Structure formats: C-alpha cells, structure tokens
Amino acid sequence: MNRPPEALSEAALAVIAEEEALLTRVQTTLEAARHKAGRDQENRGLVAQLQVLRDDAASAAVADLPHLFFQMDQTRALLDRQETSQLPDSQAPYFAHLRLHGEAGPRDYLLGRATFADVSAGVRVIDWRFAPIARVFYSYEEGDAYEEQFGERLAEGTVEVRRLVVIERGVLTRIISGALVLERDAHGAWHEVGRAQSALQAGGAGSAARPGMLGTGKGARRMEDAFGVTALLDAEQYEAVSVDPTQPLLVLGSAGSGKTTVALHRLAKIAFDNLEQFPQSRMKLIVPEPGLARLSRRLLAPLGLGRVSVETLDGWLLSTARSAFDLPGIKLSPETPPLVSRLKRHPALRRALLGRIGAPKTPQGTTLERVHRRLADAYLDRSFLEAVVRDARGELPSTAIDETLEHTRLQRSTPLAKELKDITDPERLITVDGKGIEDDTPYALAGTVDLEDLPILMFLKAQHGSLGLERLAHVVLDEAEDFSLFELFVVRRLLGKGKSCTLAGDEMQQTEAGFAGWPEALDELGIRDAATCRLQVSYRCPAPVVELARRVLGTQAPSESAQALRAGAPVGFHHFPVEAQAQLFVGEALRDLVSREPHASVGVIASSPESADAVYRVVADQSWARRVKDGEFSFEPGVDVTDVGSVKGLEFDYVILPDVTARAWPVDDESRRRLHVAITRTSHQLWVVSSGVRSHLISPEAGAAAPR
Numbered sequence: 193m194n195r196p197p198e199a200l201s202e203a204a205l206a207v208i209a210e211e212e213a214l215l216t217r218v219q220t221t222l223e224a225a226r227h228k229a230g231r232d233q234e235n236r237g238l239v240a241q242l243q244v245l246r247d248d249a250a251s252a253a254v255a256d257l258p259h260l261f262f263q264m265d266q267t268r269a270l271l272d273r274q275e276t277s278q279l280p281d282s283q284a285p286y287f288a289h290l291r292l293h294g295e296a297g298p299r300d301y302l303l304g305r306a307t308f309a310d311v312s313a314g315v316r317v318i319d320w321r322f323a324p325i326a327r328v329f330y331s332y333e334e335g336d337a338y339e340e341q342f343g344e345r346l347a348e349g350t351v352e353v354r355r356l357v358v359i360e361r362g363v364l365t366r367i368i369s370g371a372l373v374l375e376r377d378a379h380g381a382w383h384e385v386g387r388a389q390s391a392l393q394a395g396g397a398g399s400a401a402r403p404g405m406l407g408t409g410k411g412a413r414r415m416e417d418a419f420g421v422t423a424l425l426d427a428e429q430y431e432a433v434s435v436d437p438t439q440p441l442l443v444l445g446s447a448g449s450g451k452t453t454v455a456l457h458r459l460a461k462i463a464f465d466n467l468e469q470f471p472q473s474r475m476k477l478i479v480p481e482p483g484l485a486r487l488s489r490r491l492l493a494p495l496g497l498g499r500v501s502v503e504t505l506d507g508w509l510l511s512t513a514r515s516a517f518d519l520p521g522i523k524l525s526p527e528t529p530p531l532v533s534r535l536k537r538h539p540a541l542r543r544a545l546l547g548r549i550g551a552p553k554t555p556q557g558t559t560l561e562r563v564h565r566r567l568a569d570a571y572l573d574r575s576f577l578e579a580v581v582r583d584a585r586g587e588l589p590s591t592a593i594d595e596t597l598e599h600t601r602l603q604r605s606t607p608l609a610k611e612l613k614d615i616t617d618p619e620r621l622i623t624v625d626g627k628g629i630e631d632d633t634p635y636a637l638a639g640t641v642d643l644e645d646l647p648i649l650m651f652l653k654a655q656h657g658s659l660g661l662e663r664l665a666h667v668v669l670d671e672a673e674d675f676s677l678f679e680l681f682v683v684r685r686l687l688g689k690g691k692s693c694t695l696a697g698d699e700m701q702q703t704e705a706g707f708a709g710w711p712e713a714l715d716e717l718g719i720r721d722a723a724t725c726r727l728q729v730s731y732r733c734p735a736p737v738v739e740l741a742r743r744v745l746g747t748q749a750p751s752e753s754a755q756a757l758r759a760g761a762p763v764g765f766h767h768f769p770v771e772a773q774a775q776l777f778v779g780e781a782l783r784d785l786v787s788r789e790p791h792a793s794v795g796v797i798a799s800s801p802e803s804a805d806a807v808y809r810v811v812a813d814q815s816w817a818r819r820v821k822d823g824e825f826s827f828e829p830g831v832d833v834t835d836v837g838s839v840k841g842l843e844f845d846y847v848i849l850p851d852v853t854a855r856a857w858p859v860d861d862e863s864r865r866r867l868h869v870a871i872t873r874t875s876h877q878l879w880v881v882s883s884g885v886r887s888h889l890i891s892p893e894a895g896a897a898a899p900r
C-alpha cells in the first residue's frame with residue numbers, strides 16, 4: 193500500500209494486511225522451493241514439491257500429517273505417470289483463501305491450479321480439483337459449520353474465512369469477503385466498492401444510467417484474472433462438476449447460466465481425478481459452431497486441458513464418417529438447401545427410416561456408395577417423404593418434399609465430367625471466368641453427399657455391425673439441443689459401453705425446429721438415467737436483458753424464469769425511418785464507444801450474413817472493426833460484426849442488434865429463439881436498432897419493454 197487508505201474501516205484494513213502478508217509469505221516460500229529444487233529441475237515442479245512435502249512431514253504437527261500424506265501420494269502418482277507439473281505461478285499462485293477451524297485449530301488453505309505446501313511456513317496451496325478442501329470452499333459460506341470426509345476421517349469445524357482474491361502480475365488487486373469488496377487502484381490505494389460493482393461478479397455491474405448512452409465504463413480498463421470463473425463456481429455448479437466421472441450428466445439452464453463453464457470444469461476434474469481412465473487423448477468436446485469451438489479451446493487451456501480435442505459438429509461428422517467408411521475423402525455437396533437440411537435432421541426421419549430401408553444384409557452392402565444409394569431411393573419416394581412431413585406435425589413445411597426430391601435427383605444425376613468424357617482438351621472444360629464447368633451449376637451436386645446424410649449413413653451401416661470407431665472415454669456435447677438424433681446415435685457408438693458424457697443444453701436456444709426433446713435425446717444415447725442439473729442463475733446477462741429475452745420468447749418461455757444477478761443498464765431501443773440512417777447511427781455509436789472504452793468487446797449481431805456485410809461497410813475503415821465470418825473471432829477488444837448464426841455460446845460486453853425489422857425477425861417460433869440467442873450474448877448492455885417496420889417481436893404488443 194503506497195497511500196494510507198483513510199476511508200477504510202478497521203475490519204477492511206485488517207483483511208488487506210492479512211492477505212498481503214499471506215501473499216508475501218507464499219511468494220517467498222515458492223521462491224525458496226524453486227531454489228531448493230535446483231534450477232535444472234525447474235520444469236519438474238513435482239520433484240520439488242515432493243521434496244518440500246517430505247521435509248514438511250518430518251516436522252509437521254500430527255494434525256497436518258493426513259493432508260501431507262495425501263498430497264505426497266498424489267504427487268508420487270503424478271510422477272509415476274511421468275507427468276510434468278509446475279509449482280504454482282508466483283504471479284498468480286491462488287484465487288481464494290479459506291481458513292478452517294477444525295479439531296487441530298485454525299488452518300489456512302489457498303485454492304489455485306497446482307498443489308504446493310510448506311507447512312512450517314503455514315503455506316498450503318491446494319489444487320481446486322482436489323476434492324475435500326475444494327468441496328468445503330465451494331459448498332460453504334463464511335461462518336458456516338462444515339462436515340466433510342477428508343480421506344479416511346470425518347472432519348468437522350467452522351469456515352472462519354472464505355475470501356476470493358485476485359492477484360495480477362504478482363500483486364494483490366482485489367479481495368472479496370462476503371459483502372466486503374476491496375479493490376486496489378493503479379496508484380496502490382485500496383478502496384471499498386459495492387459488491388455489485390465488482391468485476392468479479394460475472395463482468396461488472398453495468399451502471400450506465402440511460403438507455404440512450406452506450407457504455408457502462410466497465411470496458412474502459414482491462415482486468416486480468418488468471419483464474420477467471422474457476423474461483424466463482426457456485427455450490428450447485430460445483431456439485432455438477434463433481435458428479436461421478438462414469439455417470440452421464442445433463443446440464444440444463446437458461447442462456448448464460450454457466451452450462452459450458454460446468455461442462456469444461458467437469459472435464460478438468462475428471463482428468464485430474466482419473467488420469468488413467470480418462471486421458472485427454474480420449475476425451476472430446478463437440479460444439480455446433482466454429483466460434484464456440486475457438487472459445488472452448490481458449491477456455492480449456494488454462495484448465496490444463498490443452499490436449500483435449502475440440503471439434504465442430506460438421507468437422508467431427510466428416511472425420512468420423514471417413515473412419516467409419518474407411519475412405520480418404522467424401523465428396524460433400526457445396527450446400528444443402530435449408531429445408532432439405534431440416535428434413536434430414538428431423539426426428540420424424542429417424543422414426544421412419546428403418547421401416548423404409550432396413551439394415552444392410554451383407555458387409556458389401558455397408559459401403560458408403562451402397563448405403564447412400566438406398567438412402568437416396570428413400571429420398572426419391574414421395575409417399576415416404578409425405579409420411580415424414582406428416583409425422584413432423586407442422587415442423588416441416590410440405591415444400592420440403594419437392595425440395596428434397598429435386599435435390600436428390602441432382603445428386604443422383606451423372607456428373608457432367610462423365611457426360612463430357614469425349615472432350616479430351618482440358619482447356620475446353622474451363623469456363624471464361626476460369627471456373628470448372630460444373631461450378632455454380634446444378635451439376636455441381638452430381639455424385640455428392642450432404643453433410644446431414646453422414647450420421648444417417650453411419651446409422652444405417654451400424655444396423656449391420658460395428659462402425660469400427662475408436663472408443664472415447666468422455667464426450668462433452670455443448671449446445672446439445674443442436675444435435676440430431678442420428679448424430680447422438682453416432683456419439684453413443686463412440687462411447688461404447690462406457691456412458692461417461694456431459695451434455696450442456698437449452699432448448700430455448702435451438703436455432704431451427706426439430707429438437708426431439710431431452711428424454712428422446714437421452715434415450716438415443718442410451719443414458720436415460722443421466723444425472724440432471726438445472727442451473728438457475730443467469731450470470732452473463734443483466735436483468736433488463738434477461739427480461740427482454742424472456743418476452744421475445746413469448747409462449748415458448750419456460751415457466752421458471754432465470755434469476756438475473758445484476759440490475760444493469762436498461763436496454764436501448766432506437767428506431768429510424770430508413771435503413772441507411774440506422775446503419776449510420778450504429779457506426780457513430782461504435783466510434784464513440786470504442787474511443788471511451790477501448791478494452792470493451794462489442795458484438796454487432798445482424799440477422800443474416802448479408803445484413804452483417806451491410807452494417808460492416810459503415811465501419812470497415814476503422815482498425816477496431818472486424819467482419820467475422822466462419823467463427824473466426826479473435827476474442828480481442830474491439831468490434832465484431834457478425835450474424836446470429838455464428839454467435840451461439842459466445843458473449844460480448846456490449847451487443848448491438850442493428851436490424852431488428854419485421855422482415856428480418858418475423859413472428860414465428862424459430863425467429864423468436866434466434867433473436868433470444870442474439871440478445872443473450874450481452875454481458876453489460878444491449879442496444880436494439882431498427883428501421884422501417886420494427887419487428888413485432890420487440891413491439892409493445894408482444895409484451896416487450898416499450899421501445900422509444
């Protein structure tokens with residue numbers, strides 16, 4: 193502390209002094225441990241750690257022995273597996289301080305991402321994945337009496353201290369102790385702030401007073417917290433994270449309630465507790481979109497899960513189908529018409545297909561070509577398609593029938609190259625604009641397979657026997673409502689007899705019709721007995737955003753509404769007579785915001801890629817503006833201009849919806865869910881911009897907050 197923190201209470205001063213002294217002690221002890229272990233072993237943190245533990249055990253009090261022995265066992269086990277591990281990072285060695293008063297008196301424990309102890313110095317840094325202590329931290333409040341099983345014995349006592357601490361570049365910058373929130377400013381002075389303003393509270397309060405002003409001040413400076421959300425898991429989330437690794441788990445909750453957070457932390461804990469049974473090489477995370485895949489990779493790395501494979505649904509389908517059919521490549525159609533895609537992913541097709549096609553009878557009948565031919569025969573059978581559409585009960589329009597018939601005919605047609613085989617001069621097969629003669633013509637579809645067909649083809653092949661796929665130890669499906677029953681069928685095959693998986697989902701976020709429902713999805717995976725957790729708190733979005741999102745859903749909204757944690761800024765509604773005015777307004781607002789809050793992340797989420805292109809034009813010359821396609825988000829401060837089809841699972845400090853018109857967002861269930869997804873990407877403040885005729889989904893008649 194450089195300046196006397198006059199305004200602080202005695203209690204606050206005592207907390208600061210205690211935490212600063214503790215940090216200094218940990219850093220000094222860590223330094224000594226590094227030194228002791230020798231420089232050549234710096235990368236072998238485990239060896240150093242074991243040495244420290246042995247020395248400690250020699251002089252430790254009896255009450256500390258069980259804990260020390262347990263740690264030594266764990267450390268030895270890791271060494272046996274030739275794992276390398278670091279001592280805690282002195283720059284950010286832990287994220288929480290717990291003082292337990294048990295039979296042997298008070299003991300301080302610090303929670304971090306590695307385990308390290310020097311009992312004689314009173315330093316015990318515990319990995320958050322290490323059950324007994326972590327369970328007390330996540331499940332009890334300060335002042336609570338606890339009772340937990342520590343190894344063989346039952347430990348009882350009181351939680352004397354439970355504090356969250358943020359250490360940035362080796363300096364203590366925040367302490368949260370119940371209602372007391374202390375922050376250190378850039379000059380080193382400590383201040384007491386309201387808990388709601390703490391950035392640790394899922395991104396800050398968002399205190400902008402007016403909807404007409406974009407910006408809450410929270411994106412003005414950058415906070416660096418090496419531990420992120422691990423420190424903040426609530427008791428319910430921790431319980432879900434700790435579900436037995438062999439158990440399937442379904443994590444449900446509204447947008448931003450921490451489903452992804454729970455799924456990834458569960459993965460980290462499973463890998464920590466059962467390294468042999470669940471090696472990272474046999475765990476996989478599958479997500480529907482590339483943006484979320486990128487984000488998940490970023491979130492996995494600090495959890496020590498950098499080797500877990502993260503795949504998009506499309507990428508996973510293609511690689512799995514290539515293995516299942518033992519093919520180096522599969523010629524995919526350039527694009528499946530949306531209605532055809534919807535029919536092929538619909539549960540009604542799953543129900544009808546086996547009755548129409550039946551299982552292949554011989555191994556020869558299971559090649560991709562043969563199975564695809566039989567599938568195409570079904571797609572060319574009008575009465576079969578009519579039955580599927582009928583069974584979909586209004587979720588598939590009857591036009592899907594003709595579209596599927598036509599699309600399949602083109603796919604079954606003879607490739608042009610074959611018809612033109614007599615032309616031997618390759619130059620004559622190139623068009624004037626340099627493209628191949630089939631490109632951009634219906635012939636481009638000849639001989640292709642739709643991506644949506646791949647799980648169906650694997651499903652058909654599997655009716656005859658094994659798919660020959662390498663088994664996985666654990667699979668996480670994020671945004672699981674986006675997986676078709678056929679895709680879930682293939683996941684089941686990957687898991688084999690083991691059922692260890694985590695599904696995170698929210699049916700309100702399905703962006704196209706045709707989700708079968710959770711009981712059917714679990715049934716398809718063979719995990720009807722999955723443990724289910726329902727997360728209740730909306731951590732991402734402030735209350736006005738949660739409220740608008742709910743109203744946009746209309747009658748689809750779940751009866752139990754999520755609980756918003758923060759009041760936050762009101763939603764801003766801005767309407768203009770013409771589109772160009774709306775776009776210019778968005779451009780100006782962005783310029784202004786970025787100049788005031790250069791560290792903020794801003795998502796401009798349009799209804800379609802074309803609309804995103806149009807909005808981007810007004811800011812294209814700005815260095816901070818990015819037109820993000822194919823999920824290539826950088827997660828850096830600045831403005832990402834994108835569309836609703838790319839943002840599932842992501843979040844931005846500020847969200848602007850630039851085109852909330854009646855045409856872009858019509859009144860139907862799918863549109864409601866898509867708008868709901870766009871709205872709930874907001875962590876501080878939302879602006880809804882419209883022109884011409886405003887979407888009725890946000891009009892007062894729809895029950896939404898009244899636009900200005």
Ligand SMILES: Nc1ncnc2c1ncn2[C@@H]1O[C@H](COP(=O)(O)OP(=O)(O)OP(=O)(O)O)[C@@H](O)[C@H]1O
Nearest residue numbers: 394421424425426447448449450451452453731841
């Ligand atoms: N217990 C918590 N305390 C504070 N913040 C949390 C907590 N749990 C999750 N968060 C934060 O809330 C935000 C939303 O979390 P997450 O992405 O896991 O939610 P989700 O339910 O998967 O969202 P979506 O439905 O959009 O996919 C993230 O910024 C995450 O760090």
